[in-house]
Amino acid sequence: MSDQDFLITVDGMKVRAKRGQTIISACDAAGVYIPRLCHHPDLKPAGHCRLCSCYIDGRRASACTMPAAPGMVVVSNNEELNNDRRVVLDMLFVEGNHFCPTCEKSGDCELQALAYRLGITAPSLTYQWPKREIDASHPDVFIDRNTCVLCSRCIRASRDVDGKSIFGFSGRGLGMRLNIDSETKLSDTSFAAIDKAAKVCPVGCIVIKRTGYRTPIGRRHFDKAPIGTDIEACEVGDPE
Protein backbone atom coordinates (compact mmCIF):
# COMPACT_ATOMS: atom_id res chain seq x y z
CA MET A 1 0.00 0.00 0.00
CA SER A 2 1.70 3.20 -1.16
CA ASP A 3 1.55 6.53 0.70
CA GLN A 4 -1.01 7.76 -1.82
CA ASP A 5 -3.41 4.86 -1.17
CA PHE A 6 -6.18 4.91 1.40
CA LEU A 7 -9.05 2.68 2.49
CA ILE A 8 -12.79 2.99 1.99
CA THR A 9 -15.48 0.61 3.25
CA VAL A 10 -17.84 -0.99 0.72
CA ASP A 11 -20.63 -3.23 2.06
CA GLY A 12 -18.56 -3.78 5.18
CA MET A 13 -15.39 -4.70 3.27
CA LYS A 14 -12.18 -2.68 3.23
CA VAL A 15 -11.32 -1.53 -0.30
CA ARG A 16 -8.06 0.13 -1.26
CA ALA A 17 -8.35 3.28 -3.36
CA LYS A 18 -6.00 5.78 -4.96
CA ARG A 19 -6.38 9.52 -4.97
CA GLY A 20 -8.55 10.62 -7.92
CA GLN A 21 -9.98 7.14 -8.41
CA THR A 22 -13.76 6.78 -8.61
CA ILE A 23 -15.51 4.43 -6.20
CA ILE A 24 -16.52 2.04 -9.00
CA SER A 25 -12.99 1.78 -10.33
CA ALA A 26 -11.53 1.16 -6.85
CA CYS A 27 -14.19 -1.52 -6.30
CA ASP A 28 -13.49 -3.14 -9.69
CA ALA A 29 -9.80 -3.39 -8.82
CA ALA A 30 -10.66 -4.90 -5.43
CA GLY A 31 -13.09 -7.49 -6.83
CA VAL A 32 -16.26 -5.83 -5.55
CA TYR A 33 -18.89 -5.55 -8.29
CA ILE A 34 -21.30 -2.63 -8.36
CA PRO A 35 -24.00 -2.98 -11.08
CA ARG A 36 -23.60 -0.49 -13.94
CA LEU A 37 -24.75 0.04 -17.50
CA CYS A 38 -23.38 3.38 -18.76
CA HIS A 39 -19.98 3.02 -17.09
CA HIS A 40 -17.16 1.59 -19.19
CA PRO A 41 -13.60 1.36 -17.86
CA ASP A 42 -12.11 2.85 -21.06
CA LEU A 43 -14.41 5.87 -21.14
CA LYS A 44 -14.92 9.01 -19.08
CA PRO A 45 -17.66 8.55 -16.45
CA ALA A 46 -21.08 10.00 -17.25
CA GLY A 47 -23.46 9.05 -14.43
CA HIS A 48 -26.37 8.51 -16.83
CA CYS A 49 -27.99 5.19 -15.97
CA ARG A 50 -28.08 5.49 -12.14
CA LEU A 51 -27.69 1.73 -11.73
CA CYS A 52 -24.51 2.22 -9.70
CA SER A 53 -26.26 4.57 -7.24
CA CYS A 54 -25.07 3.71 -3.75
CA TYR A 55 -25.28 5.19 -0.30
CA ILE A 56 -22.01 7.06 0.03
CA ASP A 57 -21.52 8.35 3.57
CA GLY A 58 -25.30 8.08 3.95
CA ARG A 59 -26.23 9.98 0.78
CA ARG A 60 -27.21 8.62 -2.61
CA ALA A 61 -24.67 9.17 -5.37
CA SER A 62 -23.43 7.33 -8.43
CA ALA A 63 -20.33 5.26 -7.74
CA CYS A 64 -19.05 5.81 -11.30
CA THR A 65 -18.69 9.57 -10.88
CA MET A 66 -17.94 9.96 -7.16
CA PRO A 67 -14.20 10.12 -6.37
CA ALA A 68 -13.16 7.93 -3.48
CA ALA A 69 -12.02 9.75 -0.34
CA PRO A 70 -10.29 8.36 2.76
CA GLY A 71 -12.66 6.63 5.17
CA MET A 72 -15.71 6.77 2.91
CA VAL A 73 -18.47 4.30 3.79
CA VAL A 74 -20.32 2.90 0.76
CA VAL A 75 -23.41 0.69 0.76
CA SER A 76 -24.20 -0.91 -2.61
CA ASN A 77 -25.62 -4.37 -2.16
CA ASN A 78 -28.79 -4.02 -0.14
CA GLU A 79 -32.43 -4.80 -0.91
CA GLU A 80 -33.52 -1.16 -1.23
CA LEU A 81 -30.82 -0.28 -3.77
CA ASN A 82 -31.27 -3.53 -5.68
CA ASN A 83 -35.04 -2.95 -5.88
CA ASP A 84 -34.41 0.53 -7.27
CA ARG A 85 -32.03 -1.03 -9.80
CA ARG A 86 -34.77 -3.47 -10.82
CA VAL A 87 -37.14 -0.56 -11.42
CA VAL A 88 -34.55 1.27 -13.54
CA LEU A 89 -34.05 -1.89 -15.61
CA ASP A 90 -37.84 -2.36 -15.85
CA MET A 91 -38.17 1.16 -17.23
CA LEU A 92 -35.43 0.55 -19.79
CA PHE A 93 -37.14 -2.67 -20.94
CA VAL A 94 -40.62 -1.17 -21.36
CA GLU A 95 -39.50 2.17 -22.81
CA GLY A 96 -37.67 0.41 -25.64
CA ASN A 97 -38.51 -2.57 -27.83
CA HIS A 98 -36.35 -5.42 -26.58
CA PHE A 99 -37.02 -8.73 -28.33
CA CYS A 100 -34.39 -10.90 -26.67
CA PRO A 101 -35.24 -14.11 -28.59
CA THR A 102 -34.27 -12.55 -31.94
CA CYS A 103 -31.67 -9.99 -30.83
CA GLU A 104 -28.10 -10.49 -32.09
CA LYS A 105 -26.77 -9.31 -28.73
CA SER A 106 -28.75 -11.81 -26.63
CA GLY A 107 -26.42 -13.67 -24.28
CA ASP A 108 -23.85 -10.88 -24.54
CA CYS A 109 -26.21 -8.03 -23.64
CA GLU A 110 -25.45 -6.14 -20.43
CA LEU A 111 -29.07 -5.00 -19.95
CA GLN A 112 -30.27 -8.60 -20.16
CA ALA A 113 -27.41 -9.81 -17.96
CA LEU A 114 -28.17 -7.24 -15.26
CA ALA A 115 -31.83 -8.33 -15.28
CA TYR A 116 -30.66 -11.95 -14.90
CA ARG A 117 -28.31 -11.02 -12.07
CA LEU A 118 -31.07 -9.17 -10.23
CA GLY A 119 -33.51 -12.05 -10.84
CA ILE A 120 -36.11 -10.20 -12.95
CA THR A 121 -38.57 -12.67 -14.51
CA ALA A 122 -41.01 -10.09 -15.96
CA PRO A 123 -41.30 -6.30 -16.00
CA SER A 124 -43.61 -4.71 -13.46
CA LEU A 125 -44.45 -1.78 -15.76
CA THR A 126 -46.59 -1.49 -18.90
CA TYR A 127 -44.89 -1.79 -22.28
CA GLN A 128 -44.75 1.47 -24.23
CA TRP A 129 -44.00 0.11 -27.74
CA PRO A 130 -42.37 3.31 -29.00
CA LYS A 131 -41.65 3.79 -32.70
CA ARG A 132 -37.87 3.82 -33.10
CA GLU A 133 -35.72 4.17 -36.21
CA ILE A 134 -33.27 1.62 -37.60
CA ASP A 135 -30.27 2.77 -39.68
CA ALA A 136 -28.78 -0.07 -41.75
CA SER A 137 -27.20 2.24 -44.35
CA HIS A 138 -23.60 1.68 -43.23
CA PRO A 139 -21.87 -1.27 -44.93
CA ASP A 140 -20.41 -2.71 -41.71
CA VAL A 141 -22.50 -1.47 -38.77
CA PHE A 142 -26.21 -1.00 -38.05
CA ILE A 143 -28.04 1.09 -35.49
CA ASP A 144 -31.23 -0.36 -34.03
CA ARG A 145 -32.64 2.35 -31.78
CA ASN A 146 -35.33 -0.07 -30.52
CA THR A 147 -32.81 -1.33 -27.99
CA CYS A 148 -30.94 1.93 -27.22
CA VAL A 149 -30.75 2.59 -23.46
CA LEU A 150 -29.25 6.09 -23.85
CA CYS A 151 -26.09 5.18 -21.94
CA SER A 152 -23.96 7.55 -24.06
CA ARG A 153 -21.07 5.08 -24.31
CA CYS A 154 -20.97 5.49 -28.12
CA ILE A 155 -21.12 9.29 -27.77
CA ARG A 156 -18.19 9.36 -25.33
CA ALA A 157 -16.16 6.78 -27.28
CA SER A 158 -16.62 8.60 -30.59
CA ARG A 159 -15.80 11.99 -29.09
CA ASP A 160 -13.03 11.12 -26.63
CA VAL A 161 -11.36 8.04 -28.14
CA ASP A 162 -12.08 8.10 -31.89
CA GLY A 163 -11.99 11.91 -32.17
CA LYS A 164 -14.99 11.87 -34.51
CA SER A 165 -18.00 13.01 -32.44
CA ILE A 166 -20.40 11.09 -34.66
CA PHE A 167 -23.06 10.48 -32.03
CA GLY A 168 -25.13 12.77 -29.82
CA PHE A 169 -28.51 12.93 -28.11
CA SER A 170 -31.53 14.77 -29.47
CA GLY A 171 -34.75 15.48 -27.59
CA ARG A 172 -35.44 15.12 -23.89
CA GLY A 173 -37.16 12.70 -21.51
CA LEU A 174 -39.17 9.94 -23.21
CA GLY A 175 -38.46 11.58 -26.60
CA MET A 176 -34.68 11.40 -26.19
CA ARG A 177 -32.95 9.60 -29.05
CA LEU A 178 -29.46 8.69 -30.20
CA ASN A 179 -28.62 10.99 -33.08
CA ILE A 180 -25.83 10.96 -35.66
CA ASP A 181 -23.74 13.76 -37.10
CA SER A 182 -25.38 13.63 -40.51
CA GLU A 183 -28.47 15.01 -42.22
CA THR A 184 -29.61 11.56 -43.22
CA LYS A 185 -27.82 8.35 -42.41
CA LEU A 186 -24.86 6.61 -40.75
CA SER A 187 -23.19 5.79 -44.09
CA ASP A 188 -22.72 9.56 -44.66
CA THR A 189 -20.46 9.80 -41.60
CA SER A 190 -16.84 8.74 -41.15
CA PHE A 191 -17.92 5.96 -38.77
CA ALA A 192 -15.98 2.69 -39.12
CA ALA A 193 -16.41 -0.77 -37.62
CA ILE A 194 -12.94 -0.52 -36.04
CA ASP A 195 -13.97 2.57 -34.07
CA LYS A 196 -14.17 2.29 -30.30
CA ALA A 197 -17.74 3.57 -30.56
CA ALA A 198 -18.69 0.46 -32.54
CA LYS A 199 -17.54 -1.85 -29.74
CA VAL A 200 -18.84 -0.38 -26.50
CA CYS A 201 -22.64 -0.61 -26.92
CA PRO A 202 -23.97 -2.62 -23.94
CA VAL A 203 -27.11 -3.68 -25.84
CA GLY A 204 -28.07 -4.63 -29.40
CA CYS A 205 -28.24 -1.04 -30.67
CA ILE A 206 -24.87 -0.54 -32.41
CA VAL A 207 -23.97 -3.91 -33.87
CA ILE A 208 -21.24 -4.89 -36.33
CA LYS A 209 -22.85 -6.61 -39.30
CA ARG A 210 -22.21 -10.26 -40.16
CA THR A 211 -21.14 -11.11 -36.61
CA GLY A 212 -24.53 -12.03 -35.12
CA TYR A 213 -25.38 -15.46 -33.72
CA ARG A 214 -21.80 -16.69 -34.22
CA THR A 215 -21.35 -17.89 -30.66
CA PRO A 216 -23.53 -20.88 -29.87
CA ILE A 217 -26.01 -20.67 -27.00
CA GLY A 218 -24.25 -21.89 -23.88
CA ARG A 219 -20.94 -20.25 -24.79
CA ARG A 220 -22.00 -16.62 -24.87
CA HIS A 221 -20.62 -14.14 -22.38
CA PHE A 222 -23.38 -14.33 -19.75
CA ASP A 223 -24.70 -17.86 -20.37
CA LYS A 224 -23.00 -19.53 -17.42
CA ALA A 225 -22.11 -16.84 -14.91
CA PRO A 226 -23.76 -13.55 -13.92
CA ILE A 227 -22.42 -10.21 -15.10
CA GLY A 228 -19.76 -8.99 -12.68
CA THR A 229 -18.42 -12.47 -11.97
CA ASP A 230 -15.16 -11.61 -13.77
CA ILE A 231 -14.73 -8.58 -11.51
CA GLU A 232 -15.62 -10.56 -8.39
CA ALA A 233 -13.04 -13.18 -9.42
CA CYS A 234 -10.23 -10.58 -9.27
CA GLU A 235 -7.52 -11.49 -6.84
CA VAL A 236 -7.81 -9.25 -3.84
CA GLY A 237 -4.86 -8.64 -1.56
CA ASP A 238 -5.29 -7.82 2.09
CA PRO A 239 -6.12 -4.09 2.15
CA GLU A 240 -4.73 -3.80 5.67
Add this chain to the structure above:
Amino acid sequence: MAKPRLATCSLAGCFGCHMSLLDIDERLVELLDLVDLDKSPLTDKKEFDRPVDIGLVEGGCANDHNVHTLRQFRKNCRILVSVGACAITGGVPAMRNMIGLKECLEEAYITGPTIEGKGMIPNDEDLPLLLDRVYPSHEVVKIDYFLPGCPPSGEAIWFFLKALLTGREPDLPYRMLKYD
Protein backbone atom coordinates in the same frame (compact mmCIF):
# COMPACT_ATOMS: atom_id res chain seq x y z
CA MET B 1 -55.82 -37.46 -1.68
CA ALA B 2 -56.61 -36.22 -5.19
CA LYS B 3 -53.69 -35.12 -7.29
CA PRO B 4 -53.33 -31.42 -8.15
CA ARG B 5 -54.75 -30.57 -11.55
CA LEU B 6 -52.69 -28.90 -14.30
CA ALA B 7 -54.08 -27.02 -17.31
CA THR B 8 -52.19 -25.48 -20.22
CA CYS B 9 -53.06 -23.26 -23.17
CA SER B 10 -51.29 -21.73 -26.16
CA LEU B 11 -52.47 -18.24 -27.12
CA ALA B 12 -50.45 -16.07 -29.54
CA GLY B 13 -47.42 -18.33 -29.36
CA CYS B 14 -45.78 -21.00 -31.50
CA PHE B 15 -46.41 -24.04 -29.29
CA GLY B 16 -42.66 -24.09 -28.64
CA CYS B 17 -43.23 -23.88 -24.88
CA HIS B 18 -45.51 -26.93 -25.06
CA MET B 19 -42.81 -28.70 -27.09
CA SER B 20 -40.35 -27.76 -24.34
CA LEU B 21 -42.71 -29.25 -21.74
CA LEU B 22 -42.69 -32.49 -23.72
CA ASP B 23 -38.90 -32.16 -23.78
CA ILE B 24 -38.74 -33.25 -20.13
CA ASP B 25 -38.79 -36.71 -21.74
CA GLU B 26 -39.20 -39.66 -19.35
CA ARG B 27 -39.93 -37.24 -16.51
CA LEU B 28 -43.36 -36.86 -18.16
CA VAL B 29 -44.23 -40.14 -16.45
CA GLU B 30 -43.16 -38.67 -13.11
CA LEU B 31 -45.18 -35.53 -13.89
CA LEU B 32 -48.29 -37.59 -14.54
CA ASP B 33 -47.73 -39.28 -11.18
CA LEU B 34 -47.77 -35.81 -9.58
CA VAL B 35 -50.65 -34.14 -11.47
CA ASP B 36 -53.85 -34.79 -13.38
CA LEU B 37 -53.67 -33.11 -16.74
CA ASP B 38 -56.91 -31.17 -17.20
CA LYS B 39 -57.84 -28.70 -19.98
CA SER B 40 -54.91 -28.58 -22.37
CA PRO B 41 -54.11 -28.95 -26.08
CA LEU B 42 -52.41 -32.18 -24.97
CA THR B 43 -55.73 -33.64 -23.73
CA ASP B 44 -57.93 -31.76 -26.19
CA LYS B 45 -60.38 -31.05 -23.37
CA LYS B 46 -62.35 -28.02 -24.58
CA GLU B 47 -63.86 -26.47 -21.45
CA PHE B 48 -63.16 -26.21 -17.74
CA ASP B 49 -65.59 -28.25 -15.66
CA ARG B 50 -63.80 -28.21 -12.30
CA PRO B 51 -61.25 -26.00 -10.49
CA VAL B 52 -57.64 -26.44 -11.55
CA ASP B 53 -54.59 -25.88 -9.35
CA ILE B 54 -51.97 -24.74 -11.84
CA GLY B 55 -52.52 -23.13 -15.25
CA LEU B 56 -49.64 -22.63 -17.68
CA VAL B 57 -50.18 -19.89 -20.25
CA GLU B 58 -48.09 -19.85 -23.41
CA GLY B 59 -48.37 -16.83 -25.72
CA GLY B 60 -49.69 -13.30 -25.38
CA CYS B 61 -53.08 -11.92 -26.44
CA ALA B 62 -53.30 -11.01 -30.12
CA ASN B 63 -57.08 -11.42 -30.58
CA ASP B 64 -60.38 -11.54 -28.67
CA HIS B 65 -60.31 -15.34 -28.50
CA ASN B 66 -56.92 -15.22 -26.74
CA VAL B 67 -58.38 -12.78 -24.19
CA HIS B 68 -61.43 -15.02 -23.66
CA THR B 69 -59.25 -18.11 -23.09
CA LEU B 70 -56.89 -16.25 -20.76
CA ARG B 71 -59.82 -14.96 -18.68
CA GLN B 72 -61.23 -18.51 -18.49
CA PHE B 73 -57.85 -19.70 -17.24
CA ARG B 74 -57.69 -16.95 -14.62
CA LYS B 75 -61.20 -17.79 -13.45
CA ASN B 76 -60.55 -21.52 -13.15
CA CYS B 77 -56.88 -21.77 -12.11
CA ARG B 78 -55.71 -21.18 -8.57
CA ILE B 79 -52.14 -20.42 -9.70
CA LEU B 80 -51.61 -18.93 -13.15
CA VAL B 81 -48.13 -18.97 -14.70
CA SER B 82 -46.95 -16.98 -17.74
CA VAL B 83 -44.64 -19.31 -19.62
CA GLY B 84 -42.22 -18.06 -22.26
CA ALA B 85 -41.31 -14.80 -23.96
CA CYS B 86 -44.65 -14.35 -25.79
CA ALA B 87 -46.76 -14.62 -22.63
CA ILE B 88 -44.39 -12.36 -20.70
CA THR B 89 -43.40 -9.72 -23.28
CA GLY B 90 -45.69 -10.33 -26.27
CA GLY B 91 -42.67 -11.89 -28.00
CA VAL B 92 -42.32 -12.21 -31.76
CA PRO B 93 -46.07 -11.57 -32.44
CA ALA B 94 -45.66 -8.23 -30.63
CA MET B 95 -43.23 -7.06 -33.30
CA ARG B 96 -46.34 -5.66 -35.01
CA ASN B 97 -46.97 -3.36 -32.05
CA MET B 98 -44.69 -0.61 -33.35
CA ILE B 99 -46.21 -0.71 -36.83
CA GLY B 100 -49.97 -0.46 -36.29
CA LEU B 101 -52.59 -3.09 -37.10
CA LYS B 102 -53.96 -1.49 -40.31
CA GLU B 103 -50.53 -0.91 -41.82
CA CYS B 104 -49.48 -4.44 -40.87
CA LEU B 105 -52.54 -6.10 -42.45
CA GLU B 106 -52.23 -3.99 -45.60
CA GLU B 107 -48.58 -4.97 -45.99
CA ALA B 108 -49.41 -8.65 -45.46
CA TYR B 109 -52.50 -8.91 -47.67
CA ILE B 110 -52.59 -5.98 -50.13
CA THR B 111 -49.33 -4.12 -50.81
CA GLY B 112 -46.66 -6.70 -49.88
CA PRO B 113 -44.20 -7.84 -52.58
CA THR B 114 -45.53 -11.42 -52.55
CA ILE B 115 -49.17 -10.47 -53.22
CA GLU B 116 -50.35 -11.53 -56.68
CA GLY B 117 -53.27 -9.63 -58.17
CA LYS B 118 -55.69 -7.70 -55.97
CA GLY B 119 -55.25 -8.75 -52.38
CA MET B 120 -57.84 -8.76 -49.62
CA ILE B 121 -57.66 -8.53 -45.84
CA PRO B 122 -59.44 -11.64 -44.42
CA ASN B 123 -62.70 -10.60 -42.82
CA ASP B 124 -64.63 -13.80 -42.11
CA GLU B 125 -66.89 -13.56 -39.10
CA ASP B 126 -65.47 -16.85 -37.79
CA LEU B 127 -62.01 -15.32 -37.50
CA PRO B 128 -61.15 -13.97 -34.04
CA LEU B 129 -61.02 -10.18 -33.98
CA LEU B 130 -57.43 -8.92 -33.87
CA LEU B 131 -56.58 -6.55 -31.03
CA ASP B 132 -54.95 -3.17 -31.69
CA ARG B 133 -51.71 -4.70 -30.47
CA VAL B 134 -50.37 -7.87 -28.85
CA TYR B 135 -50.59 -7.77 -25.05
CA PRO B 136 -48.49 -9.74 -22.57
CA SER B 137 -50.69 -11.91 -20.34
CA HIS B 138 -50.06 -9.87 -17.19
CA GLU B 139 -51.48 -6.76 -18.90
CA VAL B 140 -54.81 -8.63 -19.30
CA VAL B 141 -55.21 -10.70 -16.10
CA LYS B 142 -53.30 -11.14 -12.85
CA ILE B 143 -50.42 -13.55 -13.26
CA ASP B 144 -48.93 -15.27 -10.22
CA TYR B 145 -45.59 -16.50 -11.59
CA PHE B 146 -43.41 -15.92 -14.63
CA LEU B 147 -41.23 -18.53 -16.32
CA PRO B 148 -39.21 -16.73 -19.03
CA GLY B 149 -37.41 -18.24 -22.00
CA CYS B 150 -37.97 -18.71 -25.71
CA PRO B 151 -38.84 -21.37 -24.89
CA PRO B 152 -37.89 -22.06 -21.27
CA SER B 153 -35.84 -25.26 -21.35
CA GLY B 154 -37.51 -28.54 -20.40
CA GLU B 155 -35.18 -28.54 -17.42
CA ALA B 156 -36.44 -25.08 -16.34
CA ILE B 157 -40.11 -26.10 -16.77
CA TRP B 158 -39.52 -29.28 -14.76
CA PHE B 159 -37.67 -27.40 -12.00
CA PHE B 160 -40.45 -24.80 -11.90
CA LEU B 161 -43.33 -27.30 -11.80
CA LYS B 162 -41.67 -29.47 -9.19
CA ALA B 163 -41.08 -26.45 -6.98
CA LEU B 164 -44.73 -25.36 -7.29
CA LEU B 165 -46.02 -28.89 -6.69
CA THR B 166 -43.90 -29.35 -3.59
CA GLY B 167 -44.85 -25.98 -2.11
CA ARG B 168 -41.53 -24.20 -2.68
CA GLU B 169 -40.98 -20.78 -4.27
CA PRO B 170 -39.97 -21.50 -7.88
CA ASP B 171 -36.79 -19.38 -7.92
CA LEU B 172 -34.91 -20.42 -11.04
CA PRO B 173 -31.16 -21.02 -10.74
CA TYR B 174 -29.05 -18.60 -12.85
CA ARG B 175 -28.42 -21.00 -15.72
CA MET B 176 -32.18 -21.60 -16.17
CA LEU B 177 -33.23 -17.93 -16.16
CA LYS B 178 -33.13 -16.95 -19.84
CA TYR B 179 -35.04 -14.50 -22.00
CA ASP B 180 -34.12 -16.29 -25.23
